[in-house]
Amino acid sequence: MNEIQTIPKKCTACHICEMACSYHHTQSFSRRLSSIEISKSEAVGQVEMTIHGVKDQSHRMCDFCENEDIPLCVKWCPVGAIVERRA
Numbered sequence: 001m002n003e004i005q006t007i008p009k010k011c012t013a014c015h016i017c018e019m020a021c022s023y024h025h026t027q028s029f030s031r032r033l034s035s036i037e038i039s040k041s042e043a044v045g046q047v048e049m050t051i052h053g054v055k056d057q058s059h060r061m062c063d064f065c066e067n068e069d070i071p072l073c074v075k076w077c078p079v080g081a082i083v084e085r086r087a
Contacts, residue, residue: 002064003085004071006049010081013040013047017073017082024065024072035062036073036082049081 021034037050037059051073055061065071074084 004051004062004064004074005083005085006051007081007083008047008049010079011038011040011047011049012079012081013038014078016076016078020072020076021062021065024068025060032058033060035060 015031015038018031018034018036018038019029021036022028022030022032025035026033035052037052038047040047051062052059053062062071065073068075070084071082073082
């Protein structure tokens with residue numbers, strides 16, 4: 001099974017991955033509707049990247065963008081901070 005790997009040190013917190021993910025799920029751009037959550041501590045410059053594998057009250061479950069050749073977060077990340085590892 002394929003998996004998505006995050007590389008927080010590369011992430012610039014541009015949120016493009018969140019927008020691409022929400023578009024996949026809802027055909028709208030909303031960070032709240034994404035399976036990916038990006039947060040950045042401005043004080044220390046540290047980025048946290050979370051891909052939700054389980055649906056909960058505030059996040060959709062990542063489905064690896066079924067019906068797409070590659071997950072949209074991987075496709076649209078401009079810095080390569082999200083990659084797909086094929087099994």
